Amino acid sequence: MNENKNIEGAGVSPASFSAASPSITTEKVRTDPGALHVEKAPNSESPQNSEEASRRVFLERLSIILGTMGALGLAAPAVGFIFAPLSERAPRIWRKVGKVSGFKVGTTVPVRFEDATPLRWAGVTANTAAWLRRVDEERFIAFAINCSHLGCPVRWLPDADLFLCPCHGGVYYSNGAVAAGPPPCPLTRYPVRVKNGDVEIQTRPLPFAT
Amino acid sequence: MLKRFSKRVWSWLDTRIGFTDMIKPVAEHLVPRDARWWYVFGSATLTAFVIQVFTGVALAFSYVPSAAHAYATLQFISNQAVFGRFMRALHYYGASAMVLMVGLHMAQVFLFGSYKYPRELNWVSGSLLLLFTLVMGFTGQLLRWDQTGVWSVVVAAAQAARVPIIGHWLARFTLGGDTVGGATLSRFFAIHVFVMPALLFAFIALHLVLVLRHGISEPPNPGLRPDPKTYQRQYEELMKKTGVPFWPDAAWRDVVFSAIMIAGIVGMALVFGPPALGKPPDPSIIAADPRPDWYLLWYFAVLALLPHGTEHWFMVLAPLAVGFLLILLPLVFPRGERSPRRRPWAVGLVLMVVLMIGTLWRQGEVSPWSPNFDVKPLPAQVVGTAGGPIAQGARLFYEKGCINCHLIAGHGGRRGPDLTNVGSRLSRNEIILRISNGGINMPAFAGTMTPEEMNQLADFLLSRKVGVTSQHLTIP
Incomplete structure (x- = not known):
């Protein structure tokens, strides 16, 4: 050698x-x-x-x-x-997102809530948004804004009754089902409830397709 | 007198530092005489890296790696700090230059067969340096910590989540928790500023030691197939006979090329400035349009254009496969012909990769798959009438979101086919069938439109015929 x-x-x-x-x-x-x-x-x-x-x-x-x-x-x-962070599980917390009376039946609107355990230096990054749909007098659906393809924030087009993703063109129907494009599964839903006249959403980890 | 004194000082220092004994022989090691301008890309990459270290350290004097405050410090650096804009721009164009030079360096080494015996590990260490460089590019973009920075983390975590079994852990590890938050930025800061630079320094050192150990490869001659048994002796003899000292006979070209590159970086920084800062890093601001910086834009295009059903495999396996093949290359083909004149497949491969990345990059720039959210209702001169079913149809074309994905006379999105002349192509039944049922990349509208609306929309689309769509397009 x-x-x-x-x-x-x-x-x-x-x-x-x-x-x-x-x-x-x-x-x-x-x-x-x-x-x-x-x-x-x-x-x-x-x-x-x-x-x-x-x-x-x-x-x-x-x-x-x-x-x-x-x-x-x-x-x-x-x-x-x-x-x-792999082993810590954030607790699931119900967050108020508004009065029941503030949501019109048949509409889908963006709501904002705070993460479960925001660090004090998180600033605006502690915010999460959801698309809240008031189905009828009693029922609400809260969709994650994250496209199931790669997590980009989908936008709601009220007249077209569709969610559109700006990243790779994923499309969802008003019930969150995939309408077109690359998404592998429907929009994730957050648990939502009505308590004392308030609509509450339960925090969840960011939804990702696996 | 002064001269004698400085000579004595130098000799005192030299004895202790060992410049003449250690550094001079390295600087003056013999390199092939005919290694000319093709060999400047490696040193240019190193120069770009040095620029990144200096500008990065400078930026770190003002940057605060806090999820709540990073955006404000970016604004401060961009708008108030003396030379702040310039530093950011230098760091950005320095990064761009580094990615570009790594690519050129790699292509040259591959085409000249310089990765072959005994320089296999030069190539492997270089491949790892490519990976580290791209990780630096990606994490650096995040540290801008505007809206795009935040969504880039989410997209990265979403891709990590696709890895089987450990995907969810990887995603959590990427985010530093369940969601984007206070822990996220600090992780990327540590990776970008400590972990990756340390790895880069270490592997650049290894890369350079290997370059010195095996010498700069001689430009290949067609027909010469170096034999591992005799190569090193032959190389040494060649160097003794025709080699020139690296410094300064060969190094001047590196210096000249690096100087030109630096001038280019400074020029771009002065003319174009740093990349614009987006909206604040608030994940609840839904109007976002995340795009990676140019050096990853082609991969963004890949993810949009993958056929249905393949992306699951692709996202995980493709990057692994590329890395694996890069490392395997010199181990599988350590000998044989080096000249690109006798290796048409090698030349073809480089051309193919350049074409592929170039095309994908161009597609990423246009991103025709993304709906156009900035659309307005079609102007009256395009519609051609202000009332009746055709005008109603044009209104529906806008309201139902058709225009977000379809072009008519240059208005709208590019996701689906251009419908400027659709009336010449499709019948009423065909049009209604498509709108009702949709397709792979088009939603079905049967559930959200009344038959009357469907007919109005079809009326409008049928009126889109060659020659009548608009006055400007009338064919004489």
Whole structure:
């Protein structure tokens, strides 16, 4: 493998870059190729010094084990910290989105509510919107605004009775069923209820097709 | 006197730093004499990266990676900070240059067969650098943290969610929780500013060490098929015979090309400024039109144009397959002909990739699949009459959303067929059948239109005939 190693060490050929180690080492490689694995410690060549050799093996292992343990010991909590959001489940909270009387039967309007557990530095990113459809006197449907294709916000065209997605042209009917385009499934619905004259929507994770 | 003193200072430093011993031989290592202008793209990529580091660090002096405040700091940097606009623009065009140069560098290395023995790992490390560069591009766009930034995260999470089994975890990991919120931006900030740069530095170092170890590949000669057994010795002999020191005999071209590139970046930054800041990052503002920056716009087009049913597989497998093939390439074809003159398939592949990305990119620019939301009712001169069923039909064409996806005399969207002359193509029955039943990319309107409305719309569409659609289009 090392047949073209440049002995001069500091030569100008590119291959010598890798071989630019101290010249003692290079000498050893040249005179005794079998001693490659111990080249880092010149003294180790004296075979009578077996105590020294076993001490070296011990120290080598000690360093590797301690180093690995230290690295793993520090990496574990760091990785855990980064991946923590995977295990935390946000609670589901009912959010008021308006008075029942504020919604006309047969209309679909955008409503805004706050995420379940917004961080104090979330600002406007804590907001979520939904399309709320008042089906009749009692029933409401709350559609996620997210297109089931890739999550873009769909828009409601009231006269056409359609939801249109601006990203890749997905289309849904007024009941959220796919009308056209790439979406693989209907618009997701949020649980919705009427309580004390208020329409409430229950928070959910962002809906994604899987 | 002064000269002697400075010489002594230099010698003191040199003994300790080892410039003459270590750095000079590296800078002056021998490179092929005929490696000329084709070889400047790698160093240009590095130059672009250095620009990114400097402008990025500068921007970080003002940027606040908080979901609530990042947008305000972007506004501050763009509108108030001295040189703020310029810094943002430099960082944007620097990123664009880096993506472009990575692509050119890769194409050159591929065409010259430089990825072959013994430089396989140069290619593999370079492929990873391409990946890191694209991740930087994507995360960088997010850090603008306007409306498009937020929706880009959502789109990324939606794609991650398609991965089997662990998809939902990946999506949660991307968002930093259930939804876009306070945790989201910080994650992308850490990735863009710490994780990816660290990886880039490490792999650039590895890439350069490998370049030095194996030398710059000699331009290929048709018919010469380097043999791994003898290649390295031959290369060294060639260098001893005809090689020139990298510095300055070859490096001047790198410097000249990089200088031109920098001038281009500065020029673009001064003329065009940074990309405009969109609406605030409020996920409840529904009127959004998210688009990736130009270097990912072609992939946005791919996702729109995939045949039905394939996207599920494609979204997950295609990026993996591309990465896999890139890494596999030098391992499967480590030897053989290097010259592009004898490798028509290689040349064809590069042309195909360029054409494909170019076409998709153009499609992404136009995005004909996106409904046009900025439409107005058809003007009277296009409709041709102000009353009667035809005018009623034209009104329905607007109200029922037809115009969002169909063009008539240049008005409307481009999702579906142009209906300017549909009256010459289809009969009343055919028209009503299509409107009622829809198609793969068209909703069915049978449930939302009365028979009377359907007839009015058909009347209008039947009146769209060659030569009568508008005065401007009348054929003599």
